[in-house]
Amino acid sequence: MNFRAVSPSAVASDGWDVVVIGSGFGSLFFLHEYLKRHPQQRVLVLEWGSHHSRQWQLEHRKNSAIDHGSTISKDGAKDWNFNIGLGGGTNCWQGMAARMHPHDFELRSRYGVGFDWPISYDDIAEYYDAAEAIMMVAGDKEAGTVFPGAGRFPQDQHKFSATERLLKAARPDTFFAAPQAKLSTRVGNRAGCCNNGTCSLCPTGAKFYAVENMAELWGAPNLAICTGARVRRIEATGPKADAVVFESEGREFTARGELIVLGANGIHSPFILQQSEITDGGPGDYIGEKMLAFVEVFLDGMDHFDGGTATTGYELSYIDGPHRARHGAVQYWTNNSFLWGGLRLDPPHRYREVLPLGITVEDLLFKENTVVDDGGDVPTVRHAGFSDYAHKGLDFAIAQIPEVFSALPIEAIELRRILPTADQIQGSLRMGSDPETSVVDAGQVHHRLRNLLVVGTSVFPTTSWAAPSLTCAAMSLKLGTEI
Ligand SMILES: Cc1cc2nc3c(=O)[nH]c(=O)nc-3n(C[C@H](O)[C@H](O)[C@H](O)COP(=O)(O)OP(=O)(O)OC[C@H]3O[C@@H](n4cnc5c(N)ncnc54)[C@H](O)[C@@H]3O)c2cc1C
Numbered sequence: 001m002n003f004r005a006v007s008p009s010a011v012a013s014d015g016w017d018v019v020v021i022g023s024g025f026g027s028l029f030f031l032h033e034y035l036k037r038h039p040q041q042r043v044l045v046l047e048w049g050s051h052h053s054r055q056w057q058l059e060h061r062k063n064s065a066i067d068h069g070s071t072i073s074k075d076g077a078k079d080w081n082f083n084i085g086l087g088g089g090t091n092c093w094q095g096m097a098a099r100m101h102p103h104d105f106e107l108r109s110r111y112g113v114g115f116d117w118p119i120s121y122d123d124i125a126e127y128y129d130a131a132e133a134i135m136m137v138a139g140d141k142e143a144g145t146v147f148p149g150a151g152r153f154p155q156d157q158h159k160f161s162a163t164e165r166l167l168k169a170a171r172p173d174t175f176f177a178a179p180q181a182k183l184s185t186r187v188g189n190r191a192g193c194c195n196n197g198t199c200s201l202c203p204t205g206a207k208f209y210a211v212e213n214m215a216e217l218w219g220a221p222n223l224a225i226c227t228g229a230r231v232r233r234i235e236a237t238g239p240k241a242d243a244v245v246f247e248s249e250g251r252e253f254t255a256r257g258e259l260i261v262l263g264a265n266g267i268h269s270p271f272i273l274q275q276s277e278i279t280d281g282g283p284g285d286y287i288g289e290k291m292l293a294f295v296e297v298f299l300d301g302m303d304h305f306d307g308g309t310a311t312t313g314y315e316l317s318y319i320d321g322p323h324r325a326r327h328g329a330v331q332y333w334t335n336n337s338f339l340w341g342g343l344r345l346d347p348p349h350r351y352r353e354v355l356p357l358g359i360t361v362e363d364l365l366f367k368e369n370t371v372v373d374d375g376g377d378v379p380t381v382r383h384a385g386f387s388d389y390a391h392k393g394l395d396f397a398i399a400q401i402p403e404v405f406s407a408l409p410i411e412a413i414e415l416r417r418i419l420p421t422a423d424q425i426q427g428s429l430r431m432g433s434d435p436e437t438s439v440v441d442a443g444q445v446h447h448r449l450r451n452l453l454v455v456g457t458s459v460f461p462t463t464s465w466a467a468p469s470l471t472c473a474a475m476s477l478k479l480g481t482e483i
């Protein structure tokens with residue numbers, strides 16, 4: 001992959017039309033549209049990590065030379081997972097590319113809990129289509145019965161397993177092929193998915209990885225990339241952000257820009273604002289994510305694991321409904337890989353008679369869960385753990401399994417564990433209409449500094465049940481089109 005690399009000193013000697021901080025989902029999908037519409041502008045990306053090719057990642061069995069855990073400190077048991085490197089989370093993600101439900105944007109007005117988003121599903125519906133096209137999502141052509149307008153996926157859905165075919169026949173309105181940014185059919189040098197389930201390190205290129213699969217963006221003549229550039233702060237005068245101060249090889253440099261785009265993830269973006277003393281709306285507050293649990297459903301005389309990708313199906317009976325006033329929305333995924341579970345070892349030869357289920361449960365976000373600048377070199381994330389809202393949602397989800405999966409010959413159900421993180425940081429730079437309680441407005445523009453945009457999942461006011469990156473990408477495409 002070729003891109004125009006610039007050195008820190010060259011960056012500092014020039015003025016830029018746009019300075020983008022970070023190169024993950026939020027930044028890259030913004031740039032995908034913005035660069036096309038502003039070919040005369042000079043755009044700079046400052047990225048803390050390096051470019052690690054897919055080959056490098058496979059050889060080193062990791063996504064980055066920087067251990068993400070060393071870049072934060074924790075106050076609380078909860079883990080957080082993200083990637084520092086060119087392409088951000090597009091390197092390590094699993095490719096789950098679900099849309100949110102229209103009611104996810106109206107949690108407060110419909111169910112009296114959480115917050116409403118200042119945008120609606122309809123506002124981003126056309127950009128969902130565009131994001132699915134860019135990522136070449138394989139999905140279910142009938143998805144439009146739940147998500148208005150969905151179903152025009154560029155790739156056919158991945159093959160269901162025998163168990164999933166039964167589930168689809170029994171619950172056609174709520175069980176669907178899971179949307180995956182993983183090819184079901186080869187395109188060029190991207191092979192179709194081989195279902196080995198190591199998706200954070202995909203050997204075949206089936207999974208969408210922005211550094212390889214957004215060639216047009218990286219080749220834009222007006223784009224310059226400076227890697228190894230850790231952004232420390234943003235300088236502002238009055239209502240305008242003027243410059244970005246970054247550190248490279250122990251020295252500080254300054255990049256001046258007319259438009260500044262902050263996309264450094266849900267922990268580092270608020271830390272940058274805190275270090276800049278730009279504290280309007282409480283950057284860092286309300287950080288959180290959904291709960292992710294892993295359950296094994298033991299089957300009597302029926303084999304599983306013959307589906308086409310690592311996670312083939314999702315069950316949507318409880319992603320919405322009046323229960324959300326009492327506990328979180330619930331999504332079940334049917335897994336086809338041994339990533340979290342294993343074969344059955346109880347005799348005789350019943351190895352495949354088990355269905356690994358992932359369960360995601362929406363959680364509420366609280367002000368007290370926050371990113372703190374406590375004077376150290378890295379941000380501290382203070383989090384009290386998942387709330388009762390999520391725990392009650394998980395209890396409900398497990399209680400419903402016999403009914404929801406009644407098409408299967410269930411022998412036993414066992415909760416294996418609640419994972420320490422769902423790998424999805426949300427909520428620390430929320431979008432909203434009130435500058436007292438949110439950092440950016442409905443257009444992702446900082447309430448006071450009107451030439452500062454925030455991109456990425458940090459702007460989400462709620463977690464929903466859905467993996468966030470497709471929604472983040474759609475919002476960024478909209479922003480890159482409209483700004
Ligand atoms: C293992 C794993 C699996 C996942 N699977 C899925 C999935 O299947 N589906 C899904 O929807 N989501 C998944 N996610 C979540 C997904 O990765 C995030 O939702 C997404 O990356 C968030 O986008 P973002 O733009 O906010 O941040 P990121 O994509 O993390 O991008 C932030 C960028 O900023 C850079 N950066 C950070 N700090 C600085 C700084 N100070 N200066 C300069 N640059 C900086 C980072 O290096 C990175 O390039 C997964 C995450 C992980 C870790």
Ligand code: SF4
Pocket residue numbers: 095182192193194195196197198199200201202203204205206207309310
């Ligand atoms: S299952 Fe294998 S081929 Fe498919 S996306 Fe995951 S790692 Fe890549």
